[in-house]
Amino acid sequence: MSLLAPAAPSDFTLIGHAQQRGDAWLPRQRVIGGQSNFYPGAIPVADVERRLFGWKGERRRIAVERPAQWNEEPSHVGVDGVPSVWDAIDSRVAITRDDSGDNTVFGVVSQKYEIHQYRDWLLRDVANLLDDSLSISSAGYLRHGALAWVEISVPANVRVARGVTFRPNLLATSSMDGTSATIFKRTVTDVVCDNTRRVALKEDGEELRVRHTKGSGFRIASAREALDLVYEARDVFAAQIEELLATPVSDAQWGEFLKVLVPEGTRTGKPDSEHRAMEKARQRAELDRLYRTDSRCGQWHGTAHGALQAVNTYEHHVLAPRQRERGARNAEWTVDGEFDRRDKRHYADLVRLLEG
Template identity: 50%
Template structure:
């Protein structure tokens, strides 16, 4: 489940091309007010700016409470002692510019520069939109701390193996220091809404810019990063064809599960017990069910593609998260920082070891 409320998801995210792709899982018309957040076609740039990016982040001075005399004290601490506020010139807090009581996104060094959502995610993306590329989704989450704009083709594509997908370009950044501003190509599996990053065939091209006054993003470099969406379809189709052509027997699938979710402690070599054993057995059962019965993997059962799909789907939608974690935000973070790429590659390498034992 997501920590974001349904009200937030229905007002602070915009979902496009619903006439072709359907509604988002969180769709609740009664929570959207007079303006629906779902669009039959592309999302207009003006709507993203007006509805989501209609505010700016600002850097404010940070003060530290220091001991003081009665003459220079600004206030008293909890124990009644005279203290004063002293500005720390090395630190700045990032807040909403026009909200005096709003959330403090983070406290950073004086070199930290907040990347304004309207400029870094919208204006840079706007330059590459045309008849074939449009805004498919956008959103602001975590009380404004994270935002994204997704550029995509209107129609989904289908490989000869029956895998339906769409290539995207994701532009995202944060104001709390958790992510650099990132422009990255991705692929969404239409059936399950999993995200892949062309992990097996090649590393998905991306551009990252730190929140520093020394780093700038020129239009040319942004455009070059975004234009790779045109090459994504062929690369992903080739990856799917490659994986579907690799046969996997039931015995090899069982061996893969043994290697992917071992029943022994890697540190001691002894068998797992108690809660750790139960967790491993549950994970194996979940993966096996996805591989054999779920529409996100089962149609390609008996191939390497089904194995990678089962692992990827489990990580996106099934695997238990740490207490208090948010799946929606966790998935976005893994998509941007390359964790899903690493997952797909590790799954493939593990399967290779089963198919071609040393």
Template identity: 45%
Template sequence: MSRESLQWLNQNTLIGFTDQRGHAWHYRAGEQGGEPNHYPGPIPVRDVIRRLFGWQPVEGTVESAFITEDGVTRVTDTARKAIIRPDTGAILGVFKQGYQIHDYAQWLVDNVATLLDDDLAIGSAGLLRGGAVAWVQVEVPETCTTDEGVAFRPFLLAASSLDGSLKTTYRRGATVVVCDNTLSAALNESGAWQIKIKHSSNSLGRITRAREALGIVHRVADDFAAQVRALCRVEVTDRQWDRFLTELVPVPPEQGRSRTLAERRREALTALWRHDPRVSPWRGTAYGVVAAVNTYTHHEQSVRGAHRAERNMLRAVTGEFDQLDRETLSVLDRVLDGAFTR
């Protein structure tokens, strides 16, 4: 995991539709590198290409040297190749010869254009790990609001890597505006919310099936609104909330660091549940429970080895937040005696 500086994040991430969502929490006006990275409307495609993807990864040989009694010996591994970022000289990954580069401009911009409706536009884009990971997120221009007062922005996210950490992935989701959180738009779907494509010789052909597999982004609005409505109809009393915490964050009986950490986590979650405007308006419902755990993970949980913005984006790209929401509801389901599975 890289340790991207806030300056890096502000110069290598682009945030659109700030008139709708506000600035990203990691925004620093003095660290924009002379050119703002926040846009009041959609991010122009040309800016994504110019500012982020204006370089093309290249393949290089894998060589090594070692010292013997006869001197320095050099060897080349002809079965493997290195993927290099030429403008920085960074080696992003080493792979077998069958690995195919998915150039970001092609796979995250050009290919995404074949998945989009005409009124969708880029809402965010960026590089992580020195360019080893990248994403482009497209959104509808206007923020949607459910009858329960949850403002959100449906998206289609395209992401890929050059270090082997991520297959090229196209997935749907929703960003909740009040807390800038990524929530699952398909808690009850097994896999229709995303498609992953390996970096292999036949990978290009799969893009033609991605749109049909994912469905249009506009459908996310209906799916997410229905999900919020269903969760808001499930009552969760304060006593059930306490039982939920006991299941989610058990407190060890013995004194020590583990007990302290568990107690702090429970206190932070309860503060969100009772008082925080990102969660408390939906206190007393299953949606409030999901919002509390999701918001805690986005904004309160300790982060090691990376800045929070980087960790949150990686979790969104890999689908970890979707899994988090599912696990939250699984625990709550046990507390409510099968409210979601009956």
């Protein structure tokens, strides 16, 4: 690890097909290294390698500091002033990046942990899937490179009933901190509001997971197979939108849904404090505003799609991130599946309410 190398930015995103994205993307535009992170069309593979993945994860031995015994030669004085030695732990290793000047440690993992180098797993193998029908639409890393992704999609937006416009994607993600397998999953980007949506709210099984173990390998063999997955996502999501648009939601049902989303009282059944009650009332009012009048949601109010769109937009653009910039939080929730889990939970709650 070179201590002379400049420290990498903690979060770095490249955004492609900018001309076909809505205005919601504009706050994420940055100039890094004298070059914009926005691309009017597809992101070149060479740019992803040069700007994002021109480094490797590497394994580092770790040790535990302990007081030296009476018959041992101390190697140093510990922070508490006690003569100490280091004991190597051979069953565990630390994962770092080989170009970092800040000695960032992504995680401590088993000796058997296999590093999935992003250049190989998220770029080389994904690049083999690209043709005239698929291109890189976004790529990036989070937390100095602990998490990363490359997203590929079709060149054109898809339009369905009543002005709903989206982009179906195949998202490849991986980690170097031991928290996640390498995952290939279908996602959908709602163009009008820069929201990531779950493709199929009713089912699981939308992911291909490859564990960080020896002998694991890439199992999407061809561009044709990848394109089939993207087009299947398009068809499933379009049919789902049609169904949600055809499902009416009365004002009374929307009011009940708001109480499910932002329930009154504490989890133990005690009344909210005055401050907490006011905060919850503000949250419900903002959700109601999005649902009825916001340009990203209001045109579909009175439908199940409008209700879910309002919640999804609230979580992407209003819900305050904790100690993170919003774009980085949204990217992380997309990569680690938090938006998927929330979408599925909100859909299940709405269905239960509509079914009485």
